[in-house]
Amino acid sequence: MISAYPKTMKPHAVSKASVFIMILIVSSSLAMVKNVNAEGSFHGVITQSATWTKANNPYTLDGPTSIASGVTITVEPGVTVNLNGYYLQVNGSLIVRGTANEKIYFTNGRIIYTSASPGGTVFEYTVTDELHTATTLTITKNTFNKLAAGGSSTVTDNLIANLGAEDSATITKNQITKSCDASGSAKITQNNIQTRVVFRGGSTTIISNNQISDGVHCDSGGGTVIITDNQITNTNKYPIIFITAAEATVSNNKIIGQNTPDSGIRVMGSYHSSKQSRVTITGNQISGCKTGVEFSGGWGTIKQNVIINNNLGMSISVSSSFSIPASGTNVGTVEQNTIAKNGVGLQYSPEQLAVTIQNNNLQDNSNYNFKITGTGDVSIPNNYWGSTSTDEIKQKIYDYNYDFNLGKVNYTPILNQPAAGAPAVPSDVPTIAPTQTPTNQPTINPATPTNAPSQPANPTPFELNIVEVAILVVLVIIAVLLAVLIVTIRSKKK
Incomplete structure (x- = not known):
């Protein structure tokens, strides 16, 4: 009988090679999708810069998520991000610019700008559950349930339920309603503070030109x-x-x-x-x-x-x-x-x-x-x-x-x-x-935005993003390899 294989290659070698190739392809496909489980659903480390658009609302975390150093995520007006009880850690850049008519919503979780983030960005016109920053941001015209402002951040014209002013932050012309802690070299000036200001220690904290009701x-x-x-x-x-x-x-x-x-x-x-x-x-x-x-x-x-x-x-x-x-x-x-x-x-x-x-x-x-x-x-x-x-x-x-x-x-x-x-x-x-x-601030209730856009209808088969296309290609290749493997095994048995 004349063998179907070259003399230097045995039948079982082909099977092993096919299986190895399949494993590589499957591993590559998993690596491609490990941060995106579905349309707008995230966990793990985001390693590519992107823009989150209103058209793809809503975005949801299904686990702790980090923006890697050197990566920039830009959030467009009108976007809703459900943090889903998790946190979004920013080691790179997160640029958040809503408008007076189209606010950005971050609900049910924390956003944390670490000291590794380059800072220098704007966070404005949002309704946000909780924001922590150890870097320098310009934070203006937002509604917060909780804000911990550090670095050399400037916080102006916001409605804040619970404020922590740290490091060298400057807090100006805000309305603060439930708690207000100050430490480091923070400056708290020209605010309407409807709660008790608690000084927690620091080099020189300045509390000036405020109306303080408790x-x-x-x-x-x-x-x-x-x-x-x-x-x-x-x-x-x-x-x-x-x-x-x-x-x-x-x-x-x-x-x-x-x-x-x-x-x-x-x-x-x-x-x-x-x-x-x-x-x-x-x-x-x-x-x-x-x-x-x-x-x-x-x-x-x-x-x-x-x-x-x-x-x-x-x-x-x-x-x-x-x-x-x-x-x-x-x-x-x-x-x-x-x-x-x-x-x-x-x-x-x-x-x-x-x-x-x-x-x-x-x-x-x-x-x-x-x-x-x-x-x-x-x-x-x-x-x-x-x-x-x-x-x-x-x-x-x-x-x-x-x-x-x-x-x-x-x-x-x-x-x-x-x-x-x-x-x-x-x-x-x-x-x-x-x-x-302030007359330009909404009622604070980040968890239930009143004008957050509803989830869009499921996309048609022609509305595939680049990740979905890649997954589809990988699945087709896997199917072809499975067919080749089956034919090979049958030929071996004969």
Whole structure:
């Protein structure tokens, strides 16, 4: 019998070769489709640049997905991306530019720009569930459920439910409704903030020119914060500004209590042995609180403030934290303030530490201009009392003369006129300016966009993209090889 094969090739070699070729082809086909399971469905690593178009809506993640370094994905206006509970990690570039009439929707998941991303791109006119960026983006005219803005990003004219401002981000002219955390060297300025601002620590965080409806909390365990030129009020009984274990400058703010919160500004020492509060409180107007300024720990300069229409204008009761500083240390200066029209002007409880009180206007407080609560004697010279009559001055000082268990107050010499550098007594009670609410922002509800396009009808057989064509070609080749293999096996049996 004459063999059908060349003498150098045995029949089983052909079978093995065919099977090997098939395995290579199948493996190649799987590699081609591992990131695209169906039209607009993704997982794994996206390795080719592309544009996501409105015509191919919606796009869906069916697993964690990453845009590889050097790859650019551009998202057109009107596109909907269902993150499906997963995250889209951007190591390359993701360019997102919707329009006012055709927003881009990212629902039910997170977009994460890593520090590996080159940044410098725009993210605008979207409704997005959650965005995190460690690189620099321009983020404008979006609605976010949660935004963590880092790098040197600029965030402007957005509606944000929950904000985290980190690194060197600049947050300007936004409406922030549920939570607002700040750290690093972030700048938060000219925003309408309808929640409490929480300072988490950092090099120098700036909070300026905002309307803040629930105060500022600085319990950072270190870090520096500047709180300046804001209008700040409250929605509960907590101190409007609370500071402990931070270095803070609080200046030129209008601090207005509603329903008599505990304090306008409260300064405490520290929960940490190595991190003490150091504060400068200057040029503020504080009213409507149980206590205007409460200073009970750390180091402080309280200067040129107007403190009016509180139950108690100022309370000073300073003690050490972790024996820091040593007992007897002078830890503060209270000067050039106007403390007037309160129930009690200034209450001083000399304990372990001392404070210098001089060159203030202590006048026109309804019960007492000055009150002592400790047993030690106190000297507070060179203040203006609204009168030069010693009898009138003594009547408004609560000390040994009212309760022999208390120390005595030495208030001489007195100033014969209002203290130089101290602000004048305002003629009216401070009021809260109207809240400025952006008019161009939709209601925040990223998970259920109201105008997101519906999924298009299934494509006709002629609407094949390049991946589908490649798959079809691979399947045809596999079918041909299977036919050849079957014929070969049958020939071998014969």
